[in-house]
Amino acid sequence: MPPLSQNTPRLHKKSRRAYNLHMLILAIESTCDETATALLKTTPQHHILAQHITPQTQHRRFGGVVPEIAARQHLANLPALLGQTLRGQPQPGAVAASCGPGLIGGLITGASAARALALAWQTPFLAVNHLAAHALSPRLAWPELKFPYLLLLASGGHCQTLAVSAHDKFRRYGQTLDDAPGEALDKAARLLGLGWPGGPALEKHAATFQPENPQQRRDALALLPDPLARRGDSDGDGANLDFSFSGLKTALARKVNNSPAASVDTAALAFAFQERVMRSLARGAGRALARFRREHAADTPLLAAGGVAANRRLAALLSEVAVRHGAEFLPLPAGLCTDNAAMVAHAAGERVRACGDGEPFPDDGFCTPLRPRWPLDAGAVA
């Protein structure tokens, strides 16, 4: 990960050993449209003592996340969430917050509250990369999971395949060249009049498509083209590791807008759109897995995180892909796929754990910049 800032961080005189491993980390997540808090105990294995989340439903009528509404809701939600999470618990030894990437209004609100808590408790403040938190979350679910592993990160704002080698070492194999899959699902659901958030709405509606025979299924799938990335990295076999969903979205829009309303089979289109998106993701994950295996010779499972990873069709396709590569797909619990604060606390805990006994306890201080864009890999264009 690129360094947080050129600022000299506050260095706490206490070493990591002085804090012991039995510490509590409070975390705040507010990068998009979920306000969340969590309290994590770092030993013997990371254990979530409490967590609370308030999804923002106010965006529904707009069919997408409205930044100013999101920021207002974060501020309105946080005091109660913090009160619930801290009730009856000892004082935490560190405070963490997602400091990017994300919507700047939410980042400022969450980080300001977190920094105030750190100041009041005179504890370190840890700025967590939201993508790193997603990428590390499988180790919260399965503490025995070893680095490195391959992860598909697919959500409303992100889409990439990552080799995760350490708490702060990520290599991106592929990424979306335009829309994130969750964003594409939102837009498709809006076109089909299915509500918001689009992913779950589309998945539910797609399930109502009941073909009577395989040909009907093939015909439905043929309603929309296979989304192909225009350019991107190659794994050496000519395989494209990137993703693209904007063409698929445009194809759906044309199909809907150029057809008489009565003739639009929304269930078939929902099925086709979801199938195209999920097949594309699974194909990209498979290619990335092949490359990861060549590079690392690691016998590790395939993993997926992010809100789109909660899609059951994607889980089924990723299982098939993993089997083809002699691997296993481990589906993350849905609550860890979507944005949450437990993963933020866990990422902070991973950083603490990786810190040597004699080293100063990590602390990003109060003036580290918040980053609406914060790529995981140093070589990426921010």
Added chain:
Amino acid sequence: MTQPPVLAIETAGRLCQAALAAGDRILSRAEPGGRGQEGRLFTLIQDLLREAQISVDEIAGVAVARGPGGFTSLRAGLAAAHGLAIAKNIPLAAWSSFDLAAFAARQIFDSQGRNAGDDRPRLHVVLDSRRAGDPFVAHFNYDPNDILWGPAVSEKGDDNGDIIAAASGDKNGAAVPVFFFGDGVHELPNIPDNAQILHQPESPRGSSVHLLQLARALGFPENIPENARNTQALYIRPPQTSPPSSPKNA
């Protein structure tokens, strides 16, 4: 008896301000707001604690201005105030920036040795809304016994259209003295001839020191006044509702 230390935070305007009352001393810090102020606010608070030679554990209450003002800067101050109050389990009181300005205007008015007499002058608080020519406005009638200018007669915040009418006289048409105060006065399209502008160049909408004085005068932190119990942001305006084209691709 020494009053317990109180911290005041004011970030709704174009300044990032904090003040600390410790013993008989009131210390304050201010710097331009803008990018990064959400972090620098904590540096200001740490400086104040260091200068006052007290620990953060000794702070007995937090007072904050809840707007209206710049949405983003306002949230930074409010989130910090909430965080401190929750962490230390101490009282939080939030005054609207209209009330803060009315208190500051009254302080300036009194400090200039003015005497309202029987005129009951009207105060128009005009606050910068970051939208040219469209400030937030509230009107107050003078009351010699009120710690603010007096009771607010309207706090719609968005009704500068009636300022001229309101300024030109009372309901019977008789002329009353009219005062203007706030960092949005220059945004008004027309200032009536009989208006006087109260100036406070270094804190044109009231400072964190004014906030501290207001809080202490009303018995905070032992008592949380009725008009300071709503600790939610006062935005006045609804949010712009255009969804982003791409929320957060990294």
